[in-house]
Amino acid sequence: MMLHWLEQRREELLRFAGELVATPSPNLPGDERAVVAIILAELERLGLAGAEVAAKEPHRPNVIFRLQGQQPGPVLMLCGHSDTKPVGDATHWRTDPFQPVIRDGKLFGLGSTDMKGAVAAMIYATAALKHCETPLAGDVLLVINADEERSMRFGSEFLSTEYGLRADVALLGEPSGIDGPEFEFLHLLSRGISCFKIRVHGTQMHSSLTDRLPSINANVQLAEVLARMSRELRLTFQSHPLCSAPTVNLGVKIEGGVGYGVCPGLAEFQSDIRTLPGMTRQQLEADLERCLDAIRRDNPGLRVELEFEQPALDWTPPTEVSAEHPLVAALLGAAEQVLGWRPKLCAFPGGTDASKFHAVAGIPTIPSFGPGWLNLAHGPNECVGVEAIIQAAKMYSLAAQTYLSGARP
Ligand SMILES: [Zn+2]
Numbered sequence: 001m002m003l004h005w006l007e008q009r010r011e012e013l014l015r016f017a018g019e020l021v022a023t024p025s026p027n028l029p030g031d032e033r034a035v036v037a038i039i040l041a042e043l044e045r046l047g048l049a050g051a052e053v054a055a056k057e058p059h060r061p062n063v064i065f066r067l068q069g070q071q072p073g074p075v076l077m078l079c080g081h082s083d084t085k086p087v088g089d090a091t092h093w094r095t096d097p098f099q100p101v102i103r104d105g106k107l108f109g110l111g112s113t114d115m116k117g118a119v120a121a122m123i124y125a126t127a128a129l130k131h132c133e134t135p136l137a138g139d140v141l142l143v144i145n146a147d148e149e150r151s152m153r154f155g156s157e158f159l160s161t162e163y164g165l166r167a168d169v170a171l172l173g174e175p176s177g178i179d180g181p182e183f184e185f186l187h188l189l190s191r192g193i194s195c196f197k198i199r200v201h202g203t204q205m206h207s208s209l210t211d212r213l214p215s216i217n218a219n220v221q222l223a224e225v226l227a228r229m230s231r232e233l234r235l236t237f238q239s240h241p242l243c244s245a246p247t248v249n250l251g252v253k254i255e256g257g258v259g260y261g262v263c264p265g266l267a268e269f270q271s272d273i274r275t276l277p278g279m280t281r282q283q284l285e286a287d288l289e290r291c292l293d294a295i296r297r298d299n300p301g302l303r304v305e306l307e308f309e310q311p312a313l314d315w316t317p318p319t320e321v322s323a324e325h326p327l328v329a330a331l332l333g334a335a336e337q338v339l340g341w342r343p344k345l346c347a348f349p350g351g352t353d354a355s356k357f358h359a360v361a362g363i364p365t366i367p368s369f370g371p372g373w374l375n376l377a378h379g380p381n382e383c384v385g386v387e388a389i390i391q392a393a394k395m396y397s398l399a400a401q402t403y404l405s406g407a408r409p
Pocket of ligand 1: 115
């Protein structure tokens with residue numbers, strides 16, 4: 001019934017996805033008002049009246065629509081972000097990034113894969129549930145948030161803190177293909193991120209006097225510290241079945257010294273570590289200090305210190321939804337029915353709004369199951385499969401129906 005309803009509206013759904021792409025919402029600068037106006041008009045047109053707009057600042061609106069079930073039960077949040085990355089260098093695009101073009105079964109345009117295709121699919125999935133009067137024991141909470149691509153302050157962070165968003169489980173429609181087919185993976189885990197600096201002190205002085213007076217060159221010391229840490233740093237973690245190890249990127253940025261004529265007095269490098277469930281900031285700090293202590297012991301004159309970035313850059317925790325969660329079974333069942341096969345369970349490589357919804361608001365959040373390919377996001381000639389948008393709408397509506405059927409294993 002719902003699948004038929006959606007099949008009848010293929011052209012409408014694709015037209016709406018195209019309209020979202022044609023309405024710019026790049027972040028920076030960050031202003032979702034125009035795209036939210038399109039979303040609100042479409043919700044009205046589809047008979048989903050009564051959406052709420054919640055905003056920390058008026059130009060950063062979030063849309064929240066509740067489809068109330070006939071029976072009480074859990075709240076399933078279907079969530080997508082309405083902002084995109086900026087265009088960047090437009091000369092690499094073969095089409096106008098704001099002019100949706102369908103070619104070879106794909107919809108091209110900025111934000112098509114990340115994630116306006118999924119937003120359109122979630123809205124139509126909700127409309128299908130409503131129009132087919134699908135019995136629901138619990139509510140579908142449709143959340144289209146702002147500001148995923150930059151600070152999250154006006155979107156998932158605002159909703160998780162000041163607004164007080166509540167749901168029992170959330171699904172983000174981030175693109176879940178990587179280099180294979182669309183819907184290749186169902187991502188249950190989102191790695192965390194920890195950012196910090198290692199700072200090395202030297203003696204800032206006239207470089208012509210370093211043969212006569214004691215001096216320490218902070219840049220040379222930094223090179224030594226960076227090389228040793230990259231060889232010797234050992235992190236404490238437990239390998240996860242969906243993701244074997246954290247990533248360690250030391251020296252993602254290096255700064256130091258003043259210039260010719262000056263012995264460098266200060267140098268530092270930034271580093272980021274993508275963490276696994278079970279890792280803690282305290283343990284990570286102990287691992288880093290242990291490594292630095294070994295370097296200090298071998299260089300008695302060395303002054304080196306560790307400084308974590310300000311929150312939340314210092315520690316955005318990893319998140320994970322159990323493979324046993326009933327929504328996972330509902331999504332796999334929906335995939336089997338619509339695609340004819342089951343996506344592999346996996347860990348999402350990048351950061352998502354799960355870091356707020358899950359870690360701050362306490363809503364277990366599946367970070368990614370959506371049309372498109374993650375490797376095309378944030379780059380030129382971004383596109384999403386046309387058929388995948390329709391399939392996503394079908395799978396979201398079926399999974400909601402199953403999850404909110406009132407039956408629990
Ligand atoms: Zn995204």
